[in-house]
Amino acid sequence: MVRVGVIGCGYWGPNLIRCFSEAEGSTVECVSDLRPDRLAAIRNRYSSLQTTQSADDLIANPRIDAVVIATPASTHYDLVLKALQAGKHVLVEKPMTTSTQSSMRLIEEAERRKLVLMVDHTFAYTGAVRKIHELISDAQLGQLYYYDAVRINLGLFQHDVDVIWDLAVHDISIMDYVLQLRPAAVSATGISHVPGGKEDIAYLTIFCEDNLIAHVHANWLAPVKVRRTMIGGSRRMIVYDDVEPSEKVKVYDRGIAVNDSPESVVQMMINYRIGDVWIPRLDTTEALQVETAEFIASIEQAKIPLMDGWAGLRTVQILEMATRSMKEKGRLIEFQGIDGAPA
Amino acid sequence: MVRVGVIGCGYWGPNLIRCFSEAEGSTVECVSDLRPDRLAAIRNRYSSLQTTQSADDLIANPRIDAVVIATPASTHYDLVLKALQAGKHVLVEKPMTTSTQSSMRLIEEAERRKLVLMVDHTFAYTGAVRKIHELISDAQLGQLYYYDAVRINLGLFQHDVDVIWDLAVHDISIMDYVLQLRPAAVSATGISHVPGGKEDIAYLTIFCEDNLIAHVHANWLAPVKVRRTMIGGSRRMIVYDDVEPSEKVKVYDRGIAVNDSPESVVQMMINYRIGDVWIPRLDTTEALQVETAEFIASIEQAKIPLMDGWAGLRTVQILEMATRSMKEKGRLIEFQGIDGAPA
Amino acid sequence: MVRVGVIGCGYWGPNLIRCFSEAEGSTVECVSDLRPDRLAAIRNRYSSLQTTQSADDLIANPRIDAVVIATPASTHYDLVLKALQAGKHVLVEKPMTTSTQSSMRLIEEAERRKLVLMVDHTFAYTGAVRKIHELISDAQLGQLYYYDAVRINLGLFQHDVDVIWDLAVHDISIMDYVLQLRPAAVSATGISHVPGGKEDIAYLTIFCEDNLIAHVHANWLAPVKVRRTMIGGSRRMIVYDDVEPSEKVKVYDRGIAVNDSPESVVQMMINYRIGDVWIPRLDTTEALQVETAEFIASIEQAKIPLMDGWAGLRTVQILEMATRSMKEKGRLIEFQGIDGAPA
Amino acid sequence: MVRVGVIGCGYWGPNLIRCFSEAEGSTVECVSDLRPDRLAAIRNRYSSLQTTQSADDLIANPRIDAVVIATPASTHYDLVLKALQAGKHVLVEKPMTTSTQSSMRLIEEAERRKLVLMVDHTFAYTGAVRKIHELISDAQLGQLYYYDAVRINLGLFQHDVDVIWDLAVHDISIMDYVLQLRPAAVSATGISHVPGGKEDIAYLTIFCEDNLIAHVHANWLAPVKVRRTMIGGSRRMIVYDDVEPSEKVKVYDRGIAVNDSPESVVQMMINYRIGDVWIPRLDTTEALQVETAEFIASIEQAKIPLMDGWAGLRTVQILEMATRSMKEKGRLIEFQGIDGAPA
Secondary structure: OEEEEEEOOOOOHHHHHHHHHHOOOEEEEEEEOOOHHHHHHHHHHOOOOEEEOOHHHHHHOOOOOEEEEOOOHHHHHHHHHHHHHOOOEEEEEOOOOOOHHHHHHHHHHHHHHOOOEEEEOHHHHOHHHHHHHHHHHOOOOOOEEEEEEEEEEEOOOOOOOOHHHHHHHHHHHHHHHHHOOOEEEEEEEEEOOOOOOOOOEEEEEEEEHHHOEEEEEEEOEEEEEEEEEEEEEOOOEEEEEOOOOOOOEEEEEEEEEEOOOOOHHHHOOEEEEEEEEEEOOOOOOOHHHHHHHHHHHHHHHOOOOOOEHHHHHHHHHHHHHHHHHHHOOOOOEEOOOOOOOOO | OEEEEEEOOOOOHHHHHHHHHHOOOEEEEEEEOOOHHHHHHHHHHOOOOEEEOOHHHHHHOOOOOEEEEOOOHHHHHHHHHHHHHOOOEEEEEOOOOOOHHHHHHHHHHHHHHOOOEEEEOHHHHOHHHHHHHHHHHOOOOOOEEEEEEEEEEEOOOOOOOOHHHHHHHHHHHHHHHHOOOOEEEEEEEEEOOOOOOOOOEEEEEEEEOOOOEEEEEEEOEEEEEEEEEEEEEOOOEEEEEOOOOOOOEEEEEEEEEEOOOOOHHHHOOEEEEEEEEEEOOOOOOOHHHHHHHHHHHHHHOOOOOOOEHHHHHHHHHHHHHHHHHHHOOOOOEEOOOOOOOOO | OEEEEEEOOOOOHHHHHHHHHHOOOEEEEEEEOOOHHHHHHHHHHOOOOEEEOOHHHHHHOOOOOEEEEOOOHHHHHHHHHHHHHOOOEEEEEOOOOOOHHHHHHHHHHHHHHOOOEEEEOHHHHOHHHHHHHHHHHOOOOOOEEEEEEEEEEEOOOOOOOOHHHHHHHHHHHHHHHHOOOOEEEEEEEEEOOOOOOOOOEEEEEEEEOOOOEEEEEEEOEEEEEEEEEEEEEOOOEEEEEOOOOOOOEEEEEEEEEEOOOOOHHHHOOEEEEEEEEEEOOOOOOOHHHHHHHHHHHHHHHOOOOOOEHHHHHHHHHHHHHHHHHHHOOOOOEEOOOOOOOOO | OEEEEEEOOOOOHHHHHHHHHHOOOEEEEEEEOOOHHHHHHHHHHOOOOEEEOOHHHHHHOOOOOEEEEOOOHHHHHHHHHHHHHOOOEEEEEOOOOOOHHHHHHHHHHHHHHOOOEEEEOHHHHOHHHHHHHHHHHOOOOOOEEEEEEEEEEEOOOOOOOOHHHHHHHHHHHHHHHHOOOOEEEEEEEEEOOOOOOOOOEEEEEEEEOOOOEEEEEEEOEEEEEEEEEEEEEOOOEEEEEOOOOOOOEEEEEEEEEEOOOOOHHHHOOEEEEEEEEEEOOOOOOOHHHHHHHHHHHHHHHOOOOOOEHHHHHHHHHHHHHHHHHHHOOOOOEEOOOOOOOOO
């Protein structure tokens, strides 16, 4: 039985508390938050829970095996580091930290101590993304041509990060997972409409190896909510619409047969193929429950979770490159490999 | 009665022939195309029409007042110039030419000869785009924040131009019209999947004056057809979906009230406002008929058409900047003003 | 403070417990259910709640002012009657009872004892239905022509009632409310595909006074979930799509101007008018919270709730007529007035 | 080469003229219409066509092998009979005639004279309906449970027929084809909102053999255009949405496994199965071209077309029953077999 402490009871924390409370294999021992009213609300619902305003007390609590961190991004590095140093396994909200360097530091700490360090990239645990991962792993799409994601809506401005770190982070972690993304360079553009504020609209191009292009459009000022990803391959294409209540993933049996003959380039390079569309049934288990179970299993079986520190770091690295490019209006930022990263 | 000659009977030419045949105020005298079978097909339908394989003969025909050109982009400059030099008014397919410089040369020729030079930016004449123009001109949207266009589908590869010149040209000419676009710089990214071919996917950011950002996603390899534009302002936002059969333009009475107070930046910068949605009834007259009528009226009344040579040039200039930026993976290309352009 | 006891913890009961627990002005004292596991689950979540397997004990509990009943339809009459006779106010699930006669009996009992008797017609408390009620009350639609509802999906078979009593009951109670329905006669058809089972597909026509026709299509065997209502009037029409996440109610400014002149009947009777579409912003308060508040206010202020016993009875009466007609394959059943019903 | 004469140049006639003009194997020799302006418009487009105001002259024309009739329904019987008596093959608009009896008379005449008599049930020749026919013929749906069609829109009132004969006729001819419909009885309801006018809204239930129920909702007063059919079977279900531009037919691999055990009826009668969805690629050839080709082939090869007189008669018979039932507010009309009809 993994005994869990949760730091942060804002928007997402209560979901983590619920999942670790209901999961077989874990109990929530303690919850911390700076705001007493949040703690009171939690005690109301879970009468047996301990609460504290001090994250340090929670981390020091010897009854706790693992710490789950759902606080603003800027606090992640300090809290994760303390928790690891206290010998606790850690599950931390996305983004893992605010820099590649600090993410690297946490990975080293966890590896040295043989502790589980996992990042809450929830989408990777949805039925939709797992199905897309399966289709791409099975080479169902043929050669990959592009990955295009739109994640926009009105509201829920974040104040400590820009729209790339708030919204595009989801798409980058998804593509890291399903594409086995090997980025080569990044170019991003964006704009802020609030004096002194962070960018609220951003467009991000990732040039990848093997002539694959990826793009994310993130926007906090859109009149409608859109969560739409297209993945194009030589044999098949996928449209993944997360706003759809049930038919989220459509697989289009259509593609492009490129004619390699140099002569034909001038005349007719391309043949289109239009076939059936297939909407696979998806596992509808709540993603956070699947993720919770994996965190528990990783602790109990001393194994590496899918969304480990390296997945967190790879995502942070692209976010960092994107923000840097955006500050320079699209200047190309080349990808630098990381020493020690698994191949 | 304006007597028209049409050069080019490929995909679009027959529509122009139909509209100028049926319009009050014009007749089609002559049609030219290099392919005899195309001409035979036209003669079958319009028994009284003259046809020729020689564009020069058509241009030289003294019975003709105006020449309508629907040939590949690379031929536009020569044909338009010859037609103007022969004293004919000209309506030319988009893009006007393949360079800013050559577009400028045509404008000068037409102005010196006091001939009408008009570019076939058909979308500007649709009920949808005219309604959007009206809403923005009336300041219904408040301060403009962004313009985001997606124009994608499978197939119909162009071989002599890239996807920006083929698809994004529509969006650039629309935004030139509805936004009174004042571009400052362009950054574009894209990729080709055909050996030796042109870019088939492209993303184009236009930084405009007054903190307005515009973006176009153009793609020849998409599994579905999307024609979707969002325009965001401080008071209202528009979603224009050209694939919708009837409810093409939706006006969202929602916006963002930015709080200028520097203190509040940290806390609460933004208030959202969510109100009703309004779907205005649109004029359903065929756009090409409206355009045809304007070309005829411009000749008869010696007035400047809405989509004149300058509109054509402004569009070509952005296309040119975009392709240059795309070749350099997003490098920022600053906008250079054009001598002689109207304010 | 109204002290509430809830009978029945199946699918819907937990929602009622949550709303009466969280509402200002009420507390849940006691919950009963025949199944101990259901009671255990409730105690887990609400540690201070009393539970019992005996509905009679709950009804007899002197600490309780009001009884909320969420049990199968066939048990409603007995439970409501006992609760009223014990001096408790009652909120009962739809349908109120299984016959007009028994509904009448409950109304009489409640009126004699001056107790609140309310029926849980939840949809009447949604933002969408309240907006439609407001539009029709304001005569925005002109003369009403038709009301057409489709309520279909796969699964959730009820075993003690047919599809009319399970699904169409919602539409009948909505139309009773928004149309001030005055039924004249009913014709219904349907079919069962389970040996010995109840009808799983049904079509129900209600002929109303003033040349208004209403129709409901209810189906348990549909591949997709549809919740779509159209209301047509001489001036405007409404499409209400409850599956839409946000744009549930669309008001079409279009209608039919009938020419009364008898001569013109032969030639041109009808003029169409096609105007704008308007999507009003809706109140998004959870319907059950609005309803809960009204039940509490009705008790505290001794007033008649909107969804009183008569609303329950009128709905049951049409259900009864529909099932009778359906058994005779569409035979017309004329509406019989009810003595004592308010005008 | 089949030489065709076309009677009637209203809404549909020009499409027939175009298809028979362009088809290999036929030419249009002559067109008749009572209105000289219609004939002038046709001559404008087809300069070699003969025109006449007299249908009798057209029928008597010895240069004509086949007569195509696109006039109002009330004139069909006389015109078809004359054409057959003149030895011409006939293709007639739907509905074939206005009564079962008169349809029977035409079948006899055609059979005696060994002439092709075909009815223009266009939908049967669409890629969508042919695919549905193929799926049902292959028993892909399992046992058929229901067929539910909605065909509604605003406008285009017919003055000589009610909405059943105008709109539901399409659905009845489609279900006759794809279900091999064996009707047992009909119950219909409807209403007219025009003084002295025909019913403009109608609901039609067809009870079929083998516990299959079919229903059509036809409406001239709807704010939106809907063309949606659901077909439910024990193994799979189909949604056919004819308004969709490309994904018209969706096949849902979901169904209901009914448990026959009488004991289980009380408890758990039904198991749901939810699987993938499949959107087959459809042939996009224009339906009228497929139909035209079949008419020509039937004449040339002396074979019976798919949509022969019997298909026309079966459709008319149900329309007749429906209108009779509607006049009596849903009274059940039992199906009477027809002597001489093929099994």
